[in-house]
Amino acid sequence: MNGASGFEIFWWAVIPYVALAIFVIGHVWRYRYDQFGWTTRSTELQEKRWLRWGGPIFHYATFLAIGGHVIGILVPASWTKAIGISEPVYRWFAAAAGTVAVVGVLVGVAILAGRRIFVTRVRATTSPVDWFILILLLVEIVLGFAMTTVVNLLGAGYNYRATVSVWFRSLFAGSPNVHAIASAPVLYQIHVSLAWLIVAAWPFTRLVHAWSAPVWYMWRPFVVYRSRRANRPNEPGTSGRRWRRIGVRY
Amino acid sequence: MRIMAQVCMVMNLDKCIGCHTCSVTCKQTWTNRPGTEYVYFNNVETKPGLGYPARYEDQEQWHGGWTLDRKGRLTLKAGSRLKKLISIFCNPDLPTIEDYHEPYSYDYARLITAPAGTKAPSVSTRSALTGREMNPTWGANWEDDLAGAPARALQDPNIVALPEDAAEKVKLDFESVFMFYLPRICEHCLNPSCVASCPSGAMYKREEDGIVLVDQDRCRGWRFCVSGCPYKKVYFNHRTGKAEKCTFCFPRIEAGLPTVCSETCVGRLRYLGLMLYDADKVLAAAATSDPASLYEAQLEVFLDPDDPAVATEAERQGIPHDWLAAARRSPTYALIARHRVALPLHPEYRTMPMVWYIPPLSPVADVTAAAGYDDAEADNVFAAIDALRIPVEYLANLFTAGDTGPVRSSLRRLAMVRSVMRAHQLGQDPAVHAADVGLTDEAAEDLFRLLAIARYEDRYVVPPAHAEDAGRLLAQHDLSGCSLESEGGPGMGGDGPEREAVPGFHLLDEGSADASVAGRDNRGRLHLRVAENPAPGPFGLAGAGGSA
Numbered sequence: 001m002n003g004a005s006g007f008e009i010f011w012w013a014v015i016p017y018v019a020l021a022i023f024v025i026g027h028v029w030r031y032r033y034d035q036f037g038w039t040t041r042s043t044e045l046q047e048k049r050w051l052r053w054g055g056p057i058f059h060y061a062t063f064l065a066i067g068g069h070v071i072g073i074l075v076p077a078s079w080t081k082a083i084g085i086s087e088p089v090y091r092w093f094a095a096a097a098g099t100v101a102v103v104g105v106l107v108g109v110a111i112l113a114g115r116r117i118f119v120t121r122v123r124a125t126t127s128p129v130d131w132f133i134l135i136l137l138l139v140e141i142v143l144g145f146a147m148t149t150v151v152n153l154l155g156a157g158y159n160y161r162a163t164v165s166v167w168f169r170s171l172f173a174g175s176p177n178v179h180a181i182a183s184a185p186v187l188y189q190i191h192v193s194l195a196w197l198i199v200a201a202w203p204f205t206r207l208v209h210a211w212s213a214p215v216w217y218m219w220r221p222f223v224v225y226r227s228r229r230a231n232r233p234n235e236p237g238t239s240g241r242r243w244r245r246i247g248v249r250y
Numbered sequence: 251m252r253i254m255a256q257v258c259m260v261m262n263l264d265k266c267i268g269c270h271t272c273s274v275t276c277k278q279t280w281t282n283r284p285g286t287e288y289v290y291f292n293n294v295e296t297k298p299g300l301g302y303p304a305r306y307e308d309q310e311q312w313h314g315g316w317t318l319d320r321k322g323r324l325t326l327k328a329g330s331r332l333k334k335l336i337s338i339f340c341n342p343d344l345p346t347i348e349d350y351h352e353p354y355s356y357d358y359a360r361l362i363t364a365p366a367g368t369k370a371p372s373v374s375t376r377s378a379l380t381g382r383e384m385n386p387t388w389g390a391n392w393e394d395d396l397a398g399a400p401a402r403a404l405q406d407p408n409i410v411a412l413p414e415d416a417a418e419k420v421k422l423d424f425e426s427v428f429m430f431y432l433p434r435i436c437e438h439c440l441n442p443s444c445v446a447s448c449p450s451g452a453m454y455k456r457e458e459d460g461i462v463l464v465d466q467d468r469c470r471g472w473r474f475c476v477s478g479c480p481y482k483k484v485y486f487n488h489r490t491g492k493a494e495k496c497t498f499c500f501p502r503i504e505a506g507l508p509t510v511c512s513e514t515c516v517g518r519l520r521y522l523g524l525m526l527y528d529a530d531k532v533l534a535a536a537a538t539s540d541p542a543s544l545y546e547a548q549l550e551v552f553l554d555p556d557d558p559a560v561a562t563e564a565e566r567q568g569i570p571h572d573w574l575a576a577a578r579r580s581p582t583y584a585l586i587a588r589h590r591v592a593l594p595l596h597p598e599y600r601t602m603p604m605v606w607y608i609p610p611l612s613p614v615a616d617v618t619a620a621a622g623y624d625d626a627e628a629d630n631v632f633a634a635i636d637a638l639r640i641p642v643e644y645l646a647n648l649f650t651a652g653d654t655g656p657v658r659s660s661l662r663r664l665a666m667v668r669s670v671m672r673a674h675q676l677g678q679d680p681a682v683h684a685a686d687v688g689l690t691d692e693a694a695e696d697l698f699r700l701l702a703i704a705r706y707e708d709r710y711v712v713p714p715a716h717a718e719d720a721g722r723l724l725a726q727h728d729l730s731g732c733s734l735e736s737e738g739g740p741g742m743g744g745d746g747p748e749r750e751a752v753p754g755f756h757l758l759d760e761g762s763a764d765a766s767v768a769g770r771d772n773r774g775r776l777h778l779r780v781a782e783n784p785a786p787g788p789f790g791l792a793g794a795g796g797s798a
């Protein structure tokens with residue numbers, strides 16, 4: 001961290017840790033206090049014609065994009081090199097697959113945002129925090145499109161694995177490599193900064209439904225029985241109903 | 251043998267006058283909140299008609315309930331678990347608000363705020379979803395009393411499924427029209443497909459009384475319960491993003507009180523009682539290959555509480571003694587299994603529903619009378635059952651997956667009771683006897699008492715949940731909250747009356763009933779009473795009641 005300015009340390013080392021702390025503590029708090037508000041907030045009942053396309057396209061393309069981020073950021077460049085993938089080959093592959101993903105996400109979010117804005121019934125269900133996270137995601141996705149498609153597929157390309165990825169992994173190693181990220185292009189820096197904002201906002205938005213992906217449904221028995229087992233009453237103030245304002249306009 | 255108890259309802263459709271009191275009181279109790287405007291835990295449909303939501307009975311369209319796969323195994327009609335998870339981002343089978351109706355109210359303030367003038371101000375419809383003006387085109391009660399039937403009623407899935415010659419008999423012109431009411435609540439099925447469809451595992455069936463509930467804290471709004479229920483009795487609260495459904499008024503049931511819809515039923519057509527069943531047999535019964543045999547298969551699942559072997563085993567498995575006693579007195583067991591006049595609604599969905607119906611006989615009697623016959627003559631009545639303006643096949647499509655046998659048998663038993671009682675009242679010799687329809691005189695007497703006398707304490711035999719469990723039940727009570735706690739309600743702002751401790755309620759003390767004709771209990775409810783030891787009945791038995 002030698003030679004980094006105070007601002008750089010604050011921006012690229014302190015903020016990420018603060019965001020992660022908010023992420024973890026926020027989720028614990030929300031899970032404990034707001035089970036009732038923990039939902040997908042689906043608007044399929046109100047509108048289905050656009051959701052039929054927008055919902056699946058957005059989510060599946062997002063899975064692709066998340067996979068791309070895992071490969072590009074968590075897997076060190078040396079590993080892919082070790083299995084014989086050279087940097088140009090990797091970049092070409094990442095830019096092409098990434099473009100498929102980001103175009104899908106873009107189309108999906110455009111449909112979803114469109115119906116949220118123009119379909120009155122859906123707009124009426126939208127709370128301020130929904131607008132906040134939606135705009136944040138829109139900007140983040142457009143930036144992602146610019147980096148993946150404009151810079152890496154059509155443009156000269158940028159080897160973010162030498163800077164952004166190195167810095168990101170160093171955060172989890174406990175010794176933030178501020179230099180690495182500080183030298184990255186502004187486009188990448190804004191994308192990353194907004195990402196921390198999303199991470200910090202995550203537990204307070206409807207995005208929490210991502211952690212409830214019901215994968216175990218595949219294995220559980222069909223009919224669930226419950227007996228009157230001794231359930232302790234909720235601690236005062238933690239019944240969940242008090243906190244339902246989160247994500248819900250009442 | 252795994253013995254379980256289930257609270258069960260039977261509705262006598264002959265008595266339903268379509269007043270919607272059950273729907274109104276249910277709504278006031280459970281769904282008078284933002285987000286549940288369109289939700290009717292209880293609704294009353296006019297049949298023939300499309301129902302609510304429109305055409306919900308057509309499972310080729312909605313894919314609710316269960317079906318058998320190629321190997322004859324039970325599987326959800328909507329497809330495999332994997333298919334569900336893959337299509338979770340837009341549930342293809344979910345009805346939209348148009349299939350129910352866009353909820354609305356009126357801008358009543360305009361009546362006051364309209365500028366002075368010669369014209370009387372009028373109010374316009376305002377959508378509860380958007381606040382904008384709207385034009386209602388469909389609703390829960392749109393087809394009441396066959397409104398719009400000439401245009402729509404022939405699309406009733408039960409008519410569409412009729413064979414051609416039977417369908418031709420369905421007439422919708424004014425002269426020969428036919429209708430009856432069908433009140434519907436959640437069926438609290440033995441094999442609930444909504445529970446099986448819930449990806450979160452938030453829905454469950456209570457082990458003690460079989461009531462199916464949604465855990466509001468665990469529901470994540472994936473919506474598959476809504477589409478998985480073939481009766482469309484799970485609803486999506488559009489404000490909270492969670493599923494809600496008929497609770498069988500569990501706080502009342504636990505206290506030994508009937509549900510709100512039963513308590514307030516003007517026609518007194520609802521019966522509540524326990525059914526004992528063998529949980530190990532449910533899946534095999536639901537997988538019966540011939541849909542028309544599902545009714546019989548479900549009867550096989552029920553256990554006779556008077557069978558000493560069943561009673562012994564039930565006590566061994568922990569079913570409380572007073573619950574067993576209640577099961578023996580259960581009016582629903584009597585109507586379903588002992589006298590076999592009640593039938594399940596759409597057994598072909600394979601969910602093993604637990605709200606059963608006594609098919610309507612009145613229209614048959616009307617037909618006989620209109621044709622100039624004396625409906626006391628059993629032969630005429632029996633003949634008329636087959637000559638219904640709406641064919642028995644229609645009722646069979648509702649209640650027995652198309653098998654007319656059980657419907658006909660039930661109607662004949664009802665006709666027999668009516669015929670014998672009429673002869674008795676007029677001092678004539680009855681033209682038919684209980685034996686003609688396969689009943690003993692004792693059974694016929696019991697059936698008469700259940701259907702015609704139908705006293706409060708005979709209609710509702712609900713054993714209270716055990717007091718020692720009361721504290722534990724609190725956690726489940728927490729789901730319900732107070733319906734006044736909506737925005738601006740008295741429960742929120744402190745404008746409402748102070749909440750008082752719930753005063754102790756007392757059920758009618760059965761032991762204190764004297765031979766008076768009418769009495770007022772300590773809750774102010776007026777009861778018409780019949781003497782405890784009535785004169786010998788028409789079937790020659792003195793006061794042979796249900797528990798005799």
